[in-house]
Amino acid sequence: MSKDIRIKKGLDIKLVGEAEKTTENAIVSNFYYIRPEDFHSIIPKLVAKEGTRVKAGETLFYNKDMEDMKFVSPVSGEITEIQRGPRRRIDAIKITADKEQFYVDHGKFDMSSDADKLKAHLLASGCWAFIKQRPYDVVAKANSIPKGIFISGYASAPLAADLDYTLAGKEAELQAAVTALSKLTEGSVHVAVGSSNSPLAGLDNVTTHKVSGPHPSGNVGTLINKVDPINKGEVVWTVNAQDLVIIGELLLTGKFNAERIVALAGSSVKKPRYFRTKIGSEVATMVYDNGVDKDGNDRIISGNVLTGKKVAPDGALDYYSNAITVIPEGDDYEFFGWNKPVFDKVSTSRALTFSWLNPKKKYDLNTNTNGEHRAFVVTGSYEEVFPLDIYPMQILKACMYKDLDEMEALGMYEVAPEDFALTEFICVSKQPHQKIIREGLDLMLKEIG
Incomplete structure (x- = not known):
């Protein structure tokens, strides 16, 4: 049905650098990383220690609140480092992969x-x-x-x-x-x-x-x-x-096969295409060996340009991502750019902008926000790109002043940060919508459960 x-x-948002529909095997990564922060709200309890050898699909840590919930290694190899942050928080588990892979047989x-x-x-x-x-x-x-x-x-x-x-x-x-x-x-x-x-x-x-x-x-x-x-x-x-x-x-x-087909895309990639790799692999095995300038001023994003996370050149693919996007870093600013006609950027406004005249044009955008953080401006533009039956401006403000009753009434139970990626993109106030929603959800989880 x-x-x-x-x-x-x-x-x-049509961008230059869409991946061609050809798939290659990525260079096999020497190291793989699993980051507990990818599993939001989970408090990890480590099982595997440094120096331990694991098989693909073998438990690395479990959820402190529910011991039956296991989180496993994507590859077989040796755990060579447990990276920790403040208060001994587990930031990442680094695994040196075997040349030949061995799997736990779950049957x-x-x-x-x-x-x-x-x-x-x-x-x-x-x-x-x-x-x-x-x-x-x-x-x-x-x-x-x-x-x-x-x-x-x-x-x-x-x-x-x-x-x-x-x-x-x-x-x-x-x-x-x-x-x-x-x-x-x-x-x-x-x-x-x-x-x-x-x-x-x-x-x-x-x-x-x-x-x-x-x-x-x-x-x-x-x-x-x-x-x-x-x-x-x-x-x-x-x-x-x-x-x-x-x-x-x-x-x-019976095998936990963490294989991913990942799109390498973006205007900074000379030959965008798909790669076969595994969860947690080093992004350098796909990025720098395939046309991205090592000395270029680019941003590497695990995920898409709206919701993905910035990663370092020696970073790793997120647990849930199936794309790596590389676009120019927007750290240059136009003098009086706010007062000029705009032909090379996407905008929902028709005030000195002309992207609406050519809706099929593909743009080479960078990460520049073209403005600075300021108070919310009521323009009605959020509703133009927000298809959910929810008031986006009101729910964002409710999250900011932490009114749980209002958040409930406005429909906070059914939203996620990615639902506000477009409103963040067009926001003239340059407010971090996804961060605001994430903090609001965390507050509700803590107070209401």
Whole structure:
């Protein structure tokens, strides 16, 4: 059964440097990093110590609040460093990979098993980390029962990996994953696709929604809002489409295979294309060996340009990212730039800007915010790019002055920071919308739980 969702509010940001649909094996990374900060709200308790040898899929740490929830190594090798921050916080676990990989055998899962056995299997094997929940946009609580599970198989963000391409040929793993997940919810597994050619379009045990329109039509938050909004006391789960492949392969083979097909994109990349690598690999194995100038003044982003995280040249791929974007660093400023006609930037305003005249033009943008932080200016522009049935300005202000009752009333339970990426992009006040929403969600999690 397919249902169409058409989004009218939003903004497509067309950028130079889209990845060509060719896939190569990335240079094998010598080191892999797992950062507990990727698993928001989880307090890690370390199992593996420095000098310990681990197999791919072997436990590195578990959740302090639920010991059954394991987080595992993406590769086999030796743990060579535990990087710590203030108060001995675990910042990263560095693993020196073996030349030949060895895997923990979790055993092929009996798909006729009940939900409790499936849940225990996912928790023990490390695959539970791929299941997130709303409210709060954190790793799902295993003792909750969601009213639905939502998966977006359509990436509408600028320079995002094309999921129709990266998921091609993985239909068996996708089907195994969604069949298993359907046992964990009282409702349906809702899947958004951009076209009928998507590998997710023909799956059984799911409700398919064909989505169209400008970004953020591909955000899972948009799907939730249009299909089944979250009320107080309700929980939904979300899973990234590529993570379904890892879950499905574990169920079918018993191996935790952390392989990712990653889009290397951006105007600073000479030959943008896709690479086959693994979670936590060094970004340098894809970036500097494939056309990016080592001496260039560029920003490397794990993820897309709107929601991704800046990483150092010796940094690593985030746990949930399937794209690496490299664009020029915007550390130069135009004299009286605010008072000149703008031809080479994207804007929703028509005041001295002309991007609306050529909506198909691709732009070579840098990271410059073209302005400085100031108080909120009421322009009505947020509502033009925000398709959710929520007041964006009001919910941002409620987060800033920490009014929990107002945050609840305005719909805070169903949003995540990525839902405010576009409003942050067009904000004339240069306010950090995603950071404000994240801090608001953390406050609600702490006070309400």
